[in-house]
Amino acid sequence: MTTEQTPPPPPTPPPAPTPTAPAPKPYTPFLTKLADLPLEEKFGPGHRLCSGCGPAITMRMMTKAFRGPTIIFNATSCVEVSSSPFPYTAWGVPWAHVLFQNTAACASGAVEAINKMCEEGRAKKSDVVVVGGDGGIVDIGIAALSGALERGHDLCIICYDNNAYQNTGIQRSGATPLGAWTTTSEVGEKQQGKTEWQKDILGIAIAHNIPYAASATIADWRDFINKVRRAIEVEGPAFLHVLAPCQLGWRYDPSQTIQIARLAVDTKFFPVYECVDGVYTINRRVPSPKPVVEYLKTQGRFRHVLEEKNKWLLEKIQQGVDKNWQRIVNLERATNPAAPKT
Amino acid sequence: MSQRQQQQKKKLLSWKKATISGAITTPKSSMDYKTGLWRSQTPTIDYSRCTKCLICWIYCPEPTITRLVGNPEKAVEINQDYCKGCGICADVCPVKCISMRAG
Amino acid sequence: MTLVTEAERKEEARKRMEQKVLGLRGDDAVAYAARQANVDVISAYPITPQTIIVEELSRFAANGWIKAKYINVESEHSAMSGCIGAALVGARTFTATASQGLAYMHEALYAASGMRCPTVMAVACRALSAPLNIHGDHSDVLGSRDSGWMQVFCENAQESYDLTLAAFKLAEDEKVLTPIMVNLDGFITSHCLERVNVLPDEVVNQYLPPRNAKLKLDPDKPVTFGAMALPDYYFEFKRQQEGAMTEAYRLTPKIWREYAIISGRRYANVRPYKLNDAEVAIVSMGSTSGTARYAVDELRNRKVRAGSLNIRLFRPWPGPDVARALKKVKAVAVLDKAMSFGAPATTLFEDIATTLYALPKQPTLVNYVYGLGGRDVTIAQISKAAEDVLKLARQRKKTVPTRYLGVRDQ
Numbered sequence: 001m002t003t004e005q006t007p008p009p010p011p012t013p014p015p016a017p018t019p020t021a022p023a024p025k026p027y028t029p030f031l032t033k034l035a036d037l038p039l040e041e042k043f044g045p046g047h048r049l050c051s052g053c054g055p056a057i058t059m060r061m062m063t064k065a066f067r068g069p070t071i072i073f074n075a076t077s078c079v080e081v082s083s084s085p086f087p088y089t090a091w092g093v094p095w096a097h098v099l100f101q102n103t104a105a106c107a108s109g110a111v112e113a114i115n116k117m118c119e120e121g122r123a124k125k126s127d128v129v130v131v132g133g134d135g136g137i138v139d140i141g142i143a144a145l146s147g148a149l150e151r152g153h154d155l156c157i158i159c160y161d162n163n164a165y166q167n168t169g170i171q172r173s174g175a176t177p178l179g180a181w182t183t184t185s186e187v188g189e190k191q192q193g194k195t196e197w198q199k200d201i202l203g204i205a206i207a208h209n210i211p212y213a214a215s216a217t218i219a220d221w222r223d224f225i226n227k228v229r230r231a232i233e234v235e236g237p238a239f240l241h242v243l244a245p246c247q248l249g250w251r252y253d254p255s256q257t258i259q260i261a262r263l264a265v266d267t268k269f270f271p272v273y274e275c276v277d278g279v280y281t282i283n284r285r286v287p288s289p290k291p292v293v294e295y296l297k298t299q300g301r302f303r304h305v306l307e308e309k310n311k312w313l314l315e316k317i318q319q320g321v322d323k324n325w326q327r328i329v330n331l332e333r334a335t336n337p338a339a340p341k342t
Numbered sequence: 343m344s345q346r347q348q349q350q351k352k353k354l355l356s357w358k359k360a361t362i363s364g365a366i367t368t369p370k371s372s373m374d375y376k377t378g379l380w381r382s383q384t385p386t387i388d389y390s391r392c393t394k395c396l397i398c399w400i401y402c403p404e405p406t407i408t409r410l411v412g413n414p415e416k417a418v419e420i421n422q423d424y425c426k427g428c429g430i431c432a433d434v435c436p437v438k439c440i441s442m443r444a445g
Numbered sequence: 446m447t448l449v450t451e452a453e454r455k456e457e458a459r460k461r462m463e464q465k466v467l468g469l470r471g472d473d474a475v476a477y478a479a480r481q482a483n484v485d486v487i488s489a490y491p492i493t494p495q496t497i498i499v500e501e502l503s504r505f506a507a508n509g510w511i512k513a514k515y516i517n518v519e520s521e522h523s524a525m526s527g528c529i530g531a532a533l534v535g536a537r538t539f540t541a542t543a544s545q546g547l548a549y550m551h552e553a554l555y556a557a558s559g560m561r562c563p564t565v566m567a568v569a570c571r572a573l574s575a576p577l578n579i580h581g582d583h584s585d586v587l588g589s590r591d592s593g594w595m596q597v598f599c600e601n602a603q604e605s606y607d608l609t610l611a612a613f614k615l616a617e618d619e620k621v622l623t624p625i626m627v628n629l630d631g632f633i634t635s636h637c638l639e640r641v642n643v644l645p646d647e648v649v650n651q652y653l654p655p656r657n658a659k660l661k662l663d664p665d666k667p668v669t670f671g672a673m674a675l676p677d678y679y680f681e682f683k684r685q686q687e688g689a690m691t692e693a694y695r696l697t698p699k700i701w702r703e704y705a706i707i708s709g710r711r712y713a714n715v716r717p718y719k720l721n722d723a724e725v726a727i728v729s730m731g732s733t734s735g736t737a738r739y740a741v742d743e744l745r746n747r748k749v750r751a752g753s754l755n756i757r758l759f760r761p762w763p764g765p766d767v768a769r770a771l772k773k774v775k776a777v778a779v780l781d782k783a784m785s786f787g788a789p790a791t792t793l794f795e796d797i798a799t800t801l802y803a804l805p806k807q808p809t810l811v812n813y814v815y816g817l818g819g820r821d822v823t824i825a826q827i828s829k830a831a832e833d834v835l836k837l838a839r840q841r842k843k844t845v846p847t848r849y850l851g852v853r854d855q
Contacts, residue, residue, distance in 0.1 A: 034396040040433050045404040045424035051380065054427030056403035064400075066425065067662030073530065080671075083372070086364045086678050089669035090372040094662035096533050097671030098526060099556050105523035106530030110662070112425030112488045112514035113536035122655060123535065125666050144526065147519030247428075255429030255442075258401055354851050356679035357688065362622065363561045365660055366669040 027276075029226035037064045037225070040092070047090035048082040052254025054261065055079050057218045058160045062131070063093070065228035069126040071114075073107040075136030076100040078167040078246075079160070094126075101140040103130050104148035104157060111153045124135060127232050130157040134175035135165040140202045141288075149208035149237045150185035156231040157239045162246035170249040174199040178268075179313050181301040182249070192313055194306055197320055205239035206275045212238040214274035214283075223272065223283060229234060232273070240269035243270045251300025259300050267295040268325045273332070280332040281339075293317045373424075377404065381427025383442045385420055391439035392417065398431035398440060407431065449711065459472075460709030464642040471605040471634035472497035474641050475541065475567045478609035480505050481649035482565075484513040485536035485656065488527035490520060490546065493579045494631040495569040498541040498655065513539070521546035525553035525564075531561035533670055535658035537613065540564065543631060544571035544585040551589065557624045558593025558686060559672060563616035564624040566594075567609060570782075571631035572730070572818045580819020581631030583731065593686050595625040595693055596759040598730040602639040604757075605629050607712065610644075611704045613653050619690040628759075630732040630782075632819060633828045640654035644708055652707050690761040697758060714763035716755040717770040719745065723752030725835040726771055726808075727827060728797060729780040730756045733816065737780070750804040751831050756793070764800045771801065776809040776838035778830045780850070782816045790847060809838035815850035826850045 031037065049056040055078055072095045074080045080097045084089040098106045105217035107130045117123035130148075137159040138146055148155060164182045165171040172182040178197045181187050185194035205213045212234040216224040224242065231238035245261050247254040263283050264270035269292055272284040293314060296302035305314050332339040355428035361367055387398075399407045406424035410416050420431070432440040469477060476498045479487065487506075489499040506515040518524045521542050528538035542550065548570060559566055563705060568586050573576040586596060597612065599605040609627050616625045629635045644652075662668065674682055696713055705711040718738050720726055725744075727737045734755035744751035754770050756763070781791035788796065794812040801807050809833045815822045830850060837845060 034400055037400070039409055040376065041370075041405055043405075044370035044373055045406045045421070046370070046375045046377055047404070048375075048377070049403065051403070051426030052430055053403050057401060057430075060403065060405055065763045071534070071662045071664070074671075081673050084366070084672040085671055086672040086674045087368075088372040088375050088394055089366040089368070090370060091669050092369045092667055094664055094667045095663055095669045096530070097673075098529050098560065099552060102526035102529075102553065103523060105518060105526035106533075108516060108518070108523075109486050109527030109530035109532075109538070110528075110534045110537075112516055113531035113538075116485050116514050117534070117536060119657065122657075124664055128661075143519055144523050146727060147523055149619060150519070151516065164750075218401075250655070253429070255433040257403075257428075257430055258434050354677055355681070357684040360678065360681050360685070362660070362682075362685055363559060363670070364672045364674045364678065365671050367660075369667040369669075428493070 010072065027230065030229050031222060031226050034221070042066065042092040043083070044090045044092060046088065048085065049078060050248050050254070052247045052257050053078070053259050054218055054246055055160045055162055057257065058242050058244045059131070061157060061218060061221055061225050062228050065225045065232065066093070066127065067229060067232060069124055070129055071110065071126045072096070072129050072131055072184060073098070073103045074111065075103040075132035075141060077133035077136055078162070078165070079131065079133070081167055100136050103132050103136060103141060104144040104146050104155070107155050108148045108151060108153045128155055129156055129232065132159055133167070134159060134161045134163065134173045136198065137142070138175045138199055139173050142204070145205070146208065149205060149210050149239065152236050154235060155237050156228070157237065158228065158231070158242060159240065160242045162244050162245040164246070164249050166246045166249045175201060179302060179305050179317055181304065187304045192310055196202055202239070204240045209278070210237045210239060211235065211277055213273070214240045215270065215272050217243040217261040217265055217270060217272065219258050219265065220272070220284070249301070252298055256298065260295070261293045263290070263298060266290050267292045267321070269295050270322050271325055271328050273328055279335045281336055282328060282332050292321050374376050376423045378423045378425050379391065381425055382442050383427040383429065384422065385425065385427070385429070385431055385440050385442050387418070387420065388439040388441070391415055391437050393437055395436060397434050397436060403430065419433050457705060457709035457711065461642055464644060466640050466642055468495060468638050469602050469606070469641040470636050470638050471599070471602045471629045472569065472636065473501055474602045474606035475609050475629070476501035476505070476522060477643060478606045479539045480511045481644070481646055482539070482610060482613050482653045482820045483537060483650065483655050484539045484729055486527065486531035486538045487513045487515050488518050488524040488538070488540040490518050490524040490542070490662050491551045492521070492543045492546040494571060494581070494635045495541045495543045495567065497635065498567055521550045522553055525550040528561050528564040529553065529557050529560060532564055533560065533662050535656060535661035537617070537656040538562070538564045539566070541567040541569070544573050547585045548573060551592070554589055554592040554594060559682070561622040562624055563617060563622050563626060565609065565612045566624065567627045567629065569629050569635040578818040579631070581633050582819065583781070584817070586626055586628050587783045590760060590792065593623065595623055595690070595761060596628060596629045597625065597757055599634060599636060599761055600732055600734050600755060602637065602641045605634060606641050606643060607704065608709060609708055610649060610653065611700055611712070613829060614703065615693060615696065617656060618696055619659060621689050621696065623686070623689045623693060627842050628731065631700065633732045636823060637715045648707055694761040694763065696721060697763070712757065713766070714758040715766045715770055716757060718753045718755070720752035720754060720770050720774065722750055723774050724750040725752070725776040725778065725831045725838070726774040727751065727753040727778050727831050728756065728793065730755070730759060730793060731781065731782065733780060733822060736822065736824055740824045740831065743824055744828050744831055749832060749835065762796050762800070767800045768804060771808065772804060774808050776834040778811050778813055778834040780813045780815055780827070780830070784814060784817065808845065809834060809842060810844050811837065812847040813850050814847060822850055
């Protein structure tokens with residue numbers, strides 16, 4: 001009797017592994033040592049910015065991060081006016097200033113033109129960087145910024161935040177902190193400086209779903225320069241919000257610019273974090289934060305906040321700072337698996 | 343002659359000779375304007391204590407601190423033509439070897 | 446003024462016979478021209494009555510019929526800014542707008558002309574709010590006449606096509622480098638379907654090769670654009686712009702001649718009609734000039750020696766051409782499709798009056814305002830205006846206060 005064995009059923013294949021998104025490549029910053037930075041100064045001496053100017057340091061560090069041919073579009077601002085009084089220019093790169101509010105729009109046109117002309121061999125590939133103060137990016141330029149971010153051009157947009165329209169004489173902007181004195185948010189009987197909390201411009205940029213957005217200060221050169229390079233390298237729009245203290249508008253001795261920027265981070269007043277494709281990472285964790293009064297007391301623009309009668313304002317500022325920090329911690333926890341649990 | 347007098351003496355171009363739209367075709371032409379005349383205090387580096395960390399170099403807003411590559415004694419040198427005397431270099435130096443002198 | 450030979454006329458007629466005839470609205474014609482013109486960047490923001498232009502260009506882009514990068518900007522201010530940014534890197538740029546959009550980008554207009562960006566912008570001229578009105582009049586472009594832009598007025602869809610192409614040539618000349626507005630009458634020209642002779646793509650490709658700018662943002666030669674000019678230099682840069690306008694005017698015969706060679710259509714800065722023996726002239730810009738010619742014919746039928754002058758090139762102002770056309774007439778009715786509130790007269794009248802002031806004898810000159818907010822103007826109204834002005838000339842009156850055609854007074 002032949003036993004015709006039915007061939008055994010083919011073994012069921014093991015279940016296909018559920019596809020997971022590839023783990024994001026860990027990013028290696030390009031800069032570790034100061035000595036590795038290029039020697040060439042693309043933002044030269046002889047500009048008319050104040051002594052000890054934070055934005056000047058911002059520009060200097062930013063140009064050190066360029067990776068190749070770069071074109072800068074600059075909004076009307078302290079940096080623009082002081083670096084280009086005809087016939088003097090402090091720039092060693094192609095640079096254009098058009099108007100106050102349209103820098104992101106001009107750069108959008110330029111970057112698309114460069115792309116097209118490169119395809120046809122009529123132009124050389126260049127990175128396009130947008131530079132603006134808090135005035136030209138956060139207030140009057142916010143529509144152009146929003147449009148450029150939404151359209152997804154390959155741009156690096158750097159907003160150097162000196163907390164007011166400093167160029168025209170220290171008038172308040174949407175980025176001026178609560179309680180700060182400016183010439184249009186004066187301190188007097190009825191009002192103690194600016195009565196509104198500052199706009200979260202980084203949050204606004206992130207809301208456009210851009211691949212990279214980060215905050216930085218000029219105090220931490222390694223962090224800032226690496227972020228600029230990363231912003232340039234990323235494909236698509238990148239936004240950097242940089243705290244650049246202004247000795248004239250904030251009322252402090254010019255030599256203290258870096259210390260004050262450092263204090264802004266150490267008091268959690270200015271959180272330094274980044275958002276890569278929606279994943280938040282706090283870059284400077286501040287394990288032993290100082291009370292915000294340590295930051296405020298260094299600057300003449302907050303002098304009134306230290307008065308006894310304005311204790312409510314100091315408390316309000318501290319609460320705001322704490323609330324903002326907690327918000328960012330929560331965002332990090334919600335989006336970043338590597339976030340610390342506590 | 344003061345810088346202002348120097349500038350006034352410089353011949354201003356007619357509309358036919360100036361570049362159109364105010365474009366400036368000489369990069370970093372600002373170097374012709376010596377901002378060093380602004381300062382009221384001058385920094386000096388004590389090279390015996392300098393650790394060559396380059397921190398003063400990266401923080402100078404002008405920049406007017408030059409990096410000297412291949413120089414065994416000095417890593418940086420302050421170019422007094424442009425120094426505005428802000429004092430940031432003295433403030434950030436980790437070993438405090440930069441002193442600001444009045445004048 | 447060169448006389449056209451019989452051979453040249455035959456050649457031009459032959460050229461015209463060879464061309465495709467399409468049914469195009471004014472806006473379509475502009476979009477068609479922009480498609481052919483080797484534009485690098487198009488900044489698009491819609492506004493009635495120019496929407497067809499940006500819609501057609503989007504359709505072309507979506508089908509790959511156009512190589513230009515099409516950028517949907519978020520406002521007209523950004524539309525002009527995008528063009529400026531692109532022009533600064535050496536690209537050929539195009540955009541279109543109307544009324545509120547033109548007003549919104551007003552500061553950017555000065556920036557574009559001041560930075561010598563040869564952008565071409567089609568404007569479907571429309572009334573300015575308030576009150577809101579989407580119909581055609583010239584208030585928007587005439588309100589921007591000081592912005593340093595050149596301006597040409599198109600009478601119909603054919604001119605919209607031809608003048609858009611010629612505009613690139615004029616604007617990008619290295620001695621000119623001034624942006625230019627190509628003005629269509631909102632709805633009247635922009636939305637009316639007409640027969641348009643279009644040139645073959647290869648002909649336009651040769652006429653308008655890709656732009657090769659000399660001064661631009663180039664990493665090999667870093668240039669700083671948009672420097673701050675203090676009182677010691679600003680005046681010179683503005684004088685340069687006026688010098689460019691003069692150069693542009695000097696260049697117009699060459700531009701029109703080159704265009705006539707490729708298209709068979711011979712344009713000029715102004716279009717005189719039956720002015721050789723005219724006693725009264727009707728001066729206008731845009732589509733009304735067509736109506737004016739009908740009025741002239743109707744007047745001639747009634748033995749009135751009338752003629753008309755269509756101003757095609759508005760900025761730079763073709764003074765010599767206007768003076769030559771009007772030097773023998775006794776009376777001039779200037780029809781303006783815009784108001785200039787509180788002014789001694791409206792814009793076109795002031796330009797005409799300035800030109801005629803230099804003549805040894807001035808005709809009777811009367812200012813008429815018509816057609817605001819798209820109000821129709823009829824042949825009868827224009828004829829009556831011409832007759833009234835001729836009557837005033839016979840009474841030896843030099844001028845009278847501004848008159849209005851078609852507004853309800855009682």
